[in-house]
Amino acid sequence: MSHPLLSFRDAVKEFPARGRGRRRGAPVRAVDGVTLDIDAGEVFGVIGYSGAGKSTLVRLANALETTTAGSVVVDGTDLTGLSEAQLRPVRAGIGMIFQQFNLLASRTVAGNVAYPLEVAGWPRADRDARVRELLDFVGIGDKADVHPARLSGGQKQRVGIARALATSPRLLLADEATSALDPETTADVLALLQRVNRELGITVVVITHEMEVVRSICHRVAVMEAGRVVELGDAYRVFSAPEHPVTRRFVASALRDVPSSAVLARLRERHPGRIVTARIDEVSGSSAQVTRVLAEHGVDGTIVFGGITELAERPYGSLTVELVGHDAAVHAALDGLRAATTVVDHGTATRPAAEGSDR
Amino acid sequence: MSPDLVPLLGQAFGETVFMVLITLAVGGVCGLALGLGLYLTRPGNLLEHRGVFAVLNVAVNVVRPIPFIIFLVALGPVTRAVVGTTIGTGAFTFAMCVMASFVFARLVEQNLVSIDPGVIEAARAMGASPLRIVRTVVVPEALSPLILGYTFLFVGVLDMSAIAGYLGAGGLGDFAIVYGYRQYDWALTALVVVIIIVVVQLVQWLGNGLARRALRR
Incomplete structure (x- = not known):
């Protein structure tokens, strides 16, 4: 060298x-x-x-x-x-x-x-x-x-x-x-x-x-x-x-792609379902993987927040998605997402999860 | 004014011009050198040197506030050593040169301090030596205020020349007092004042014009 x-x-x-x-x-x-x-x-x-x-x-x-x-x-x-x-x-x-x-x-x-x-x-x-x-x-x-x-x-x-x-x-x-x-x-x-x-x-x-x-x-x-x-x-x-x-x-x-606590509070008002944030990058996982996991488990994923941009000419960002479906399917989809990329689970409006509150 | 005073007025004008031009030339060069010395050795600058800066700074601070009429007398021994006599145009012009150098040194320094240190850093980053930076950056960048400072110096030197004239160096100041003031000829005194005002205005106009050209903006 x-x-x-x-x-x-x-x-x-x-x-x-x-x-x-x-x-x-x-x-x-x-x-x-x-x-x-x-x-x-x-x-x-x-x-x-x-x-x-x-x-x-x-x-x-x-x-x-x-x-x-x-x-x-x-x-x-x-x-x-x-x-x-x-x-x-x-x-x-x-x-x-x-x-x-x-x-x-x-x-x-x-x-x-x-x-x-x-x-x-x-x-x-x-x-x-x-x-x-x-x-x-x-x-x-x-x-x-x-x-x-x-x-x-x-x-x-x-x-x-x-x-x-x-x-x-x-x-x-x-x-x-x-x-x-x-x-x-x-x-x-x-x-x-x-x-x-x-x-x-x-x-x-x-x-x-x-x-x-x-x-x-x-x-x-x-x-x-x-x-x-x-x-x-x-x-x-x-x-x-x-x-x-x-x-x-x-x-x-x-990139203000991760919802702040104030943004999350407003998201919960508008979206009653389970809200999760999934990282999108070459190290964690691609948006195609996210889409595929949701489709496999029959869960609807509505993109409610986030963004993907480029860093050093490669994709980088995160998507916050409201998961709508049967509880069991949502759970399974969540496990599938965790296998594919880094996920922060914000819970639902009625049962918010503490996991995401540190961001 | 009686006609036989005309050649005397001409002679007085000539003496003033001589004193002022010599002083401006010598004081300009020495003052620029001293002022650059002050600026360059100032802590944090290109040739930072606490000792040299302190000596120059004290010298300027000591000489500059002395009223010129006292300075002229106090410098007597030095004048005698350098010029050989303490009277006459030459002796007084020497004292004027010394005072003008110190006055202009401070003017130069104050104008140079306003130069953006960034352009000097850029020149250093391009490998320029301190001498080259002085020649190609410091002086050209501050040229416009330096010209205005030099014009200001001219008025100060003209003032000094009148005092020197009164003490025996001749010139317009001496002429105004001897043939105007002491003869109760107010018209003659006024004529000399007008001549001085016109000369100062012309020089100021010239200085402003040159300074504007040097600014190039």
């Missing part, structure tokens, strides 16, 4: 305490012992709430911050102990895009994209050709001579991406790159990042607090809380069988 493109080994980043004397606080451990390997060619997501340390983690990767302890290795180069001058070429070889775009207001779009090429010492003619090529790739070839202030948020991020790709990096770091954009523009920019990964073969690390971002483009994901990685793995597996509470909260935010 080839070595990973980016790896963290027990990486720690501690910021000194603020204030002086008695008001001096404790030092802040933004990243607290992270070990992580990111492979060449993947889109890797780091998800967490604000303050989880994910932005600091990504800044360790291109040495905008240096580790307090542990090591960071990029493409075979150990960044530990390198001098500022030695780190500059490492940074130049890694692209980065930002939540607030961070474009130079004093330069045109073309001037912004040319900046890293100037740093790298490209001759002017080569720069111009490369800038045109990049602006065409991100779809804003007509904006070359415009100043960033005249662009929309989505266009600004396209400039940011073009600039980050200018020197053909192997790794692109996206720090909350879509958090300042509306949902539609977010989808466009995510599609562009996916193209960057697929067409140019660039490894992309996305830092986000939005489940939507991970849901639509990430192959693997690390969930961070308080400077630590609390869950790590294949995006589909992590989110279809979340183990850590933080992961569960993200999953719940992505």
Whole structure:
């Protein structure tokens, strides 16, 4: 197996305490012992709430911050102990895009994209050709001579991406790159990042607090809380069988498919029969299995709540169904469902089950 | 105004222009350097250095509030060591250059502090060296307010030149007092005031125009 493109080994980043004397606080451990390997060619997501340390983690990767302890290795180069001058070429070889775009207001779009090429010492003619090529790739070839202030948020991020790709990096770091954009523009920019990964073969690390971002483009994901990685793995597996509470909260935010207690109370008013919630995903079971089990036992299943969407391009969600039929048939159908997938039994309006009340 | 005062007025105008231009040139360069030094060494910035920052910060805070007329006298020994004399246009211009540098340093620093740290981080992320970042990011991004600050400095320097003039450096301030105020010639005093106002207006108009062009929005 080839070595990973980016790896963290027990990486720690501690910021000194603020204030002086008695008001001096404790030092802040933004990243607290992270070990992580990111492979060449993947889109890797780091998800967490604000303050989880994910932005600091990504800044360790291109040495905008240096580790307090542990090591960071990029493409075979150990960044530990390198001098500022030695780190500059490492940074130049890694692209980065930002939540607030961070474009130079004093330069045109073309001037912004040319900046890293100037740093790298490209001759002017080569720069111009490369800038045109990049602006065409991100779809804003007509904006070359415009100043960033005249662009929309989505266009600004396209400039940011073009600039980050200018020197053909192997790794692109996206720090909350879509958090300042509306949902539609977010989808466009995510599609562009996916193209960057697929067409140019660039490894992309996305830092986000939005489940939507991970849901639509990430192959693997690390969930961070308080400077630590609390869950790590294949995006589909992590989110279809979340183990850590933080992961569960993200999953719940992505798809409001599981009825809350208030929703359940209203469902019971409208539907007197047995109400059950069945998970629909590749790990638990498919909706076809649910339909088949109900048909086998002669039970009518009325879909009363839920939804199925895609996670990492695979089906994911849950359906809440009112089961109508003879008691024995309903019991048998319920057992059949439990064999096929993960089921939460909410009971009936007259005899509610406690099982589902923890959600 | 009697006709034989006209060449004297012309000479006074020339002296003021000389003092102001030299001071603006020297004070502009030194003030920009000092201001960049303050900005860059400030804790959390590109060349963070507590010691250098503290020294620069204290120096600016000590020099700037001293009334110029006192500073001019107090700087005497230094002026003598550098210029060789403490009187005449050259000596006074030296003192003006020193004061202008410290005044402009603070103006520069205050304008640079408003630069979005994100664009500097972006430039660092692209592998740019601190010197390159100063040249291609810090100064260009803050160019518009820097021009306005420099225009503001011009008015301050003109003010200083009048005080220096009164103490013996010549120039418009000296002319207004010697031939206007002391001769009870209010019309002549008013004429000098009008000349100064017109010059300040022209420079301010020029500064505003350049600042607007630099903004490019």
